[in-house]
Amino acid sequence: MKKLIALTLALAMCLSLVSFSAFADDTVKITILVDGTIPDQNNGRDAFEARWEELHPGFDLEIWQPDHSAYYTDMQQRMVSGNYPDVLILSSTYYADFARNGVLWDMTEAWENSKTKNSGRFTGDNVFEGLKIDGKLYGFAPTRGNGCVTYVKKAWLDAVGMEAPKTFDDYIKMCEAFVNNDPDGNGQADTYAISAAGFIGNEAPFINYLPEFYQDAYPYFVQQEDGTWIDGFLTDTMKAALERLRDAYAKGLIDPDTLTNSTAQARTKFYDDKFGVFTYWAGTWATNLKTNLEANGRSGELIALPPLEGVPAYFDRVPPVWAITNKCANPQLVFDTFIDTMLDGGDCQMLFTYGPENVYYSFEGGFHMLENLEKAGTNYTKFHIDPMLALASFAEGYYDPKEESVLPEAKAASALFNENSRLASIVPATEVMGEYNGQLTTLKNEMVANVIMGVKTYDQALADFQAAGGDIFSAAIVESLNALN
Amino acid sequence: MQKQAKVINNKKPLGPRIRKYWQFYLLFIPVLAFVIIFHYLPMYGIVYGFTEYKVGMTPKFVGLDQFRKLFGIVASDASEATKMLAARKSQPFWLAFQNTIVFSVIKLLLNTGFAVIISIFLNEMISTKFKKVTQTIIYLPHFMSWVVTASVFTLLLAVGQSGLVNNLRRSVGLEAVNFLAEPGQWKIWYYIINVWRETGWQTIIFMATLTSIDPGLYEAAAMDGAGRWKKMQYVTFPALGNTIITVLILNLAKIMNLFESVFVLQNDAVRNATNVLQTLVYYEAFNSGAVPDLGYSVAIGLFRSIVGLVLMLICNYASKKVRGRGIM
Structure with a gap:
């Protein structure tokens, strides 16, 4: 009897395998590794996947999405264990290094022959030129990189009886008034003018949260007009920038917790009227800031400042790119199916821009974005592609809901940014950079923090920086960059 | 303590013990497999400490170079600049x-x-x-x-x-x-x-x-x-x-x-x-x-x-x- 049962079970198992394989069809699977720039499963990702597969019959989209903040750690772990996706999203740092080292598929030819490039709707040639590594293209950016603009609370300006500043001196006067003249009208001296998530950013363009102070200084490697490289951190412009920040910090204009603020903490303080000047992302974030202020019972009217006199322009960062790995079995097919349709001017672009219908937007009673599934009281503003940053318009005759979906403040902030921004460039990654730049960055950031908070004078901090080898690491990296010329 | 040591010394060889207590050894197999798979096999990764290895690229054997870098050791005939870099690193x-x-x-x-x-x-x-x-x-x-x-x-x-x-x-x-x-x-x-x-x-x-x-x-x-x-x-x-x-x-x-x-x-x-x-x-x-x-x-x-x-x-x-x- 036992033998009979065992035989039956074994037979059933074999049959189930046969039947499973019989049901397996010729579906082509495309695996993508993506960070939080594609909304997660709590925010309609499954509906997006289903719609994408509906638009691409015969393809199965498999999304690997680690936690946004652990994306690059996860990516490396997967790749070290040989678990490569077909497509992945990369920041400029990884893009440049992976491309140089043959990890990515060269899509130059595919791009030249692509429907998107030859559609007549594509407007991002300059962006794509900036993405080329040694003349070849390894990544596709559906949007510009975007950057930050400085927002000032209109209600605070009105309360202190001032106009939006145009020069740095006026800017400082406004900041002083925001600290000393009780702009929130609560009768207490409990406001700061400025706050941010750190004094210096962790990735290029580094200075985008405090541009009024950094002005023409740049703390990273910069290629000069003659093609040679320098470390902008060790220039007089950087010294002047740090001194401006130190003075403002000493006057109490900058939130003293800027050093330890996370981005979310800085935003929350802005919504809570703890400070009045916030440099943050242009475009749809203008709407997010406004609606969150209003949700807190504050005035949501914000003025986006054009760059002050002396500030060259805001930085348009190098956009993250979609790249195909060299382990992809059929890169041309993946390019044609996944990448070249992202800006197809039709249903797929609609999906990537506005998300799945009835989850992100609805046509009932006219086009409108729907309420955020996780944050009640706020509406979605986009899915993956910011409609104001897209590098291709919708096809003629296809309904583009941009006018209805993008609110005026977002349009205004975006327009101001586009008129007043400069494109950040990719700094090539060298072996020497890989060896010393981690340590150098730690030393630079420490010096910035110590000078601004008045722990050390610039000269003392520089001496410590040099004693720890900062200057020789910097020189070695500059030499390695110049050797590429 | 002496008594315990004596018992251990009088243990039978492994083979007969396995035969006698095979049920216990059988139950032990999943644990052994777990330890081997999740604790010992990953130790193979140690070899990367002797290579130069970037994600997506083939590892290059460099002997003890990574450890020399770690401890700031350079060849005695290296330039002063190299010695300085190694020391600071x-x-x-x-x-x-x-x-x-x-x-x-x-x-x-x-x-x-x-x-x-x-x-x-x-x-x-x-x-x-x-x-x-x-x-x-x-x-x-x-x-x-x-x-x-x-x-x-x-x-x-x-x-x-x-x-x-x-x-x-x-x-x-x-x-x-x-x-x-x-x-x-x-x-x-x-x-x-x-x-x-x-x-x-x-x-x-x-x-x-x-x-x-x-x-x-x-x-x-x-x-x-x-x-x-x-x-x-x-x-x-x-x-x-x-x-x-x-x-x-x-x-x-x-x-x-x-x-x-x-x-x-x-x-x-x-x-x-x-x-x-x-x-x-x-x-x-x-x-x-x-x-x-x-x-x-x-x-x-x-x-x-x-x-x-x-x-x-x-x-x-x-x-x-x-x-x-x-x-x-």
Whole structure:
């Protein structure tokens, strides 16, 4: 009897395998590794996947999405264990290094022959030129990189009886008034003018949260007009920038917790009227800031400042790119199916821009974005592609809901940014950079923090920086960059 | 002890034992497989410590170069500039190594010390209800993630208006202090936060010991005229002694595993001074502006493991001396 049962079970198992394989069809699977720039499963990702597969019959989209903040750690772990996706999203740092080292598929030819490039709707040639590594293209950016603009609370300006500043001196006067003249009208001296998530950013363009102070200084490697490289951190412009920040910090204009603020903490303080000047992302974030202020019972009217006199322009960062790995079995097919349709001017672009219908937007009673599934009281503003940053318009005759979906403040902030921004460039990654730049960055950031908070004078901090080898690491990296010329 | 040793020496060879107790060995197979698959097979990764290896690229064997880099060793005929670069490159490594040991040992001593004191207080409590409530409250922080713990303390220690500690200082006329931005202050608060989070949990083991003390000993001490302090001195402390040593020894073996608690509390102003080996590896890997060389990270990890192994052997030896049996 036992033998009979065992035989039956074994037979059933074999049959189930046969039947499973019989049901397996010729579906082509495309695996993508993506960070939080594609909304997660709590925010309609499954509906997006289903719609994408509906638009691409015969393809199965498999999304690997680690936690946004652990994306690059996860990516490396997967790749070290040989678990490569077909497509992945990369920041400029990884893009440049992976491309140089043959990890990515060269899509130059595919791009030249692509429907998107030859559609007549594509407007991002300059962006794509900036993405080329040694003349070849390894990544596709559906949007510009975007950057930050400085927002000032209109209600605070009105309360202190001032106009939006145009020069740095006026800017400082406004900041002083925001600290000393009780702009929130609560009768207490409990406001700061400025706050941010750190004094210096962790990735290029580094200075985008405090541009009024950094002005023409740049703390990273910069290629000069003659093609040679320098470390902008060790220039007089950087010294002047740090001194401006130190003075403002000493006057109490900058939130003293800027050093330890996370981005979310800085935003929350802005919504809570703890400070009045916030440099943050242009475009749809203008709407997010406004609606969150209003949700807190504050005035949501914000003025986006054009760059002050002396500030060259805001930085348009190098956009993250979609790249195909060299382990992809059929890169041309993946390019044609996944990448070249992202800006197809039709249903797929609609999906990537506005998300799945009835989850992100609805046509009932006219086009409108729907309420955020996780944050009640706020509406979605986009899915993956910011409609104001897209590098291709919708096809003629296809309904583009941009006018209805993008609110005026977002349009205004975006327009101001586009008129007043400069494109950040990719700094090539060298072996020497890989060896010393981690340590150098730690030393630079420490010096910035110590000078601004008045722990050390610039000269003392520089001496410590040099004693720890900062200057020789910097020189070695500059030499390695110049050797590429 | 001699008897036990004799039994071991008279063991039958493995083959006959397996045949005789095959059912037990069969049950042991899943555990053995688990250990081999998840503990021993990944050790193959050690070989990357002897290579230059970036994600997506083929590893290149470089012998002991990664370790030379780690220790700042260069060929004697290398240029002065190369020697200088190597020396500076290895500086943070040694500082991080020192921090790993110092932070861990101080943390361990403080946590154990406070756990013992609190356990004794709890043991002396007469009201069972109050004791249970207190125990529950002090166990709770252990269940908070380090990220949440760091967020809470960053807020409490903030220099701005949200900082409770600095508001208290201001209210008594003292100046606000940026506790987490100055390495000396940071270290003090690091220990305080660790004690706050872990001490309660550690009291469990000491409470277990205390409750297992024979009440007759206290009664006898009372009959001999001992007061509360004398009872503690002659009954409680000796009973706890063996447990304290056991806890210290067991934890000593783990002192190289320090990452999360340090990482979440660091900021730009103190990072260099407070790095431990694992945070150093992290920043070397993710702040470089280039795809990290995993070979270098593995070399640091391997060094850490070797130090951990040596500590473990020392602890095992100490344990055998103190408790009569090893920890492995």
